[in-house]
Amino acid sequence: MSYVLEVKNVKKKIGNKLIVKGLNMTIGEGEVYGFIGPNGAGKTTTIRMLVGLIRPSEGEILIGGHNVQSDRSNALSQVGAIVENPELYGDMSGRKNLLHYARLARVPKKEIDTRINEMAKLVELDKRLDDKVRTYSLGMRQRLGIAQALIGNPSLLILDEPTNGLDPNGIRDFRALIKKISSSGISVFISSHLLSEIEMICDRVAILKEGAVVVEKQVSDLLVAExxxxxxxxxxxxxxxxxxxxxxxxxxxxxxxxxxxxxxxxxxxxxxxxxxxxxxxxxxxxxxxxxxxxxxxxxxxxxxxx
Ligand SMILES: Nc1ncnc2c1ncn2[C@@H]1O[C@H](COP(=O)(O)OP(=O)(O)OP(=O)(O)O)[C@@H](O)[C@H]1O
Ligand SMILES: [Mg+2]
The missing domain is CATH 3.30.70.120 (Alpha-Beta Plaits)
Incomplete structure (x- = not known):
């Protein structure tokens, strides 16, 4: 079986502190993987390595079989991500924001309009797409961030604490959206400190504590274990x-x-x-x-x- 994401013995040392202590993870096609841990566990640090913002001190990360360090552009062309908060331009419309990211993601010119409309529809922002982003609610910004991360047609979507600040309705809409995305074959890696917010959408979860995975299980196994x-x-x-x-x-x-x-x-x-x-x-x-x-x-x- 080929994996969309493979993390092999990845460590990160910052200063003389070992923040990530040898992670091993694999994610298959269309799988939704939950990366759960309390504040300071090392989730964002791990995600920053996955998307090539920082280098691992040891180990390797493969995306679609391409090494993020040595084959960076092939690896990263398959990833869409939101690390911490979506980077949005408040004074531009949702459409302009998507256009900007479509160009960055090198979406072919003649496909851009169709792609933007498809993504807006997917995240249910089609009716507000020409409004300025600063008029959007938090949930709408989050969804625009997801549309932006998906605009280049990645095989892996990485979201760092996407449910932060969402109300129960927002979380429900988010879950439905992730279901739609994963059922189209895209793999999703989601971090959260609240398991309850994402357990229902994940196929598998890893629980991170102080930079190490203490448990990794199929959600269905965890639920029937006891x-x-x-x-x-x-x-x-x-x-x-x-x-x-x-x-x-x-x-x-x-x-x-x-x-x-x-x-x-x-x-x-x-x-x-x-x-x-x-x-x-x-x-x-x-x-x-x-x-x-x-x-x-x-x-x-x-x-x-x-
Ligand atoms: N650049 C840095 N320099 C020093 N320490 C850092 C740096 N980046 C992260 N850390 C430390 O690494 C640990 C993990 O941080 P990280 O941001 O990855 O945690 P997290 O799981 O994302 O937490 P949160 O839920 O609060 O977002 C923390 O103790 C943090 O202080
Ligand atoms: Mg974090």
Whole structure:
């Protein structure tokens, strides 16, 4: 399989401080990759290396198989990025901004107009495209930034904390937009300090702490890794007694709910044990640990989840 992005043992030392401590990542075609970490973890530093703004102290970065250091123009021609904040000209219209970036990205002259209109439509700015950017809301600026990053038809879109400052509606629109972009085959690398804002759009997430990836997982694996079920019963004391001496871990949630750490296959056995002990079951509900909980656990305990 060929990767759109390959990061091999990348380190960055600034002064005598090792800020990025040997990163290894790969991103496939159309994959949405979340790069999550608290403030100061090294997200922006990593992204600045990915887009060739700074050089790694060690290791290599390949984009579409081209080395960002030794084959810079071929590598970077495949990337569109927003690092920290989109660079926009407030006194120009959205269209003029896109025109400027289309030229920088060397979009062939006769394709520029079509390309700008397509991108404006994609980010739903077509109706405001001739207004000055300073009249745009934060969400609109963010979307124009994305249109600008995509104007040169990259295979990889890199966004540094794109959800910062967006309200819940803005975040929802952003998620829909990323889905559209990735389903057209473009790979997306998104950093964030808030896992909850991007977990739903990522296929895979890496959790960065102090310059090192402590966990990298498929989002779907993280979500099912630790299932729990809440059993609503008539007599919680008796329910817990019924499972005493078994391997099941039980937690009383309230007067009528007991939470049990099990996977779905174990439910019939538990129901049977309840029935045998005269416990009535009124409902069973899955309680999945959210990715955010997991993230906080990981960052706090620095435990590797495998
Ligand atoms: N040019 C620099 N000189 C010295 N230290 C730096 C430099 N750039 C970054 N750092 C340090 O490297 C660490 C990582 O910074 P970075 O900006 O990459 O973090 P981040 O994950 O993007 O954080 P945030 O969520 O706040 O944007 C920080 O401790 C920062 O102070
Ligand atoms: Mg940053």
């Amino acid at each position: 299932e729990q079920y809440d059993f609503k019963v008539d007599d919680i004391k008796r329910a817990i007694e019924a499972l005493t001496g078994t391997a099941y871990v039980t937690t009383a949630i309230d007067a009528r709910t007991v939470r049990i750490d099990v996977t779905e296959e174990n439910i019939p056995a538990i129901v049977e044990m309840f029935v045998q002990n005269g416990v009535k079951v009124y409902g069973i509900q899955v309680e999945k640990e959210t990715l955010e909980d997991k993230f906080l656990n990981i960052v706090e305990n620095l435990q590797e989840v495998n």
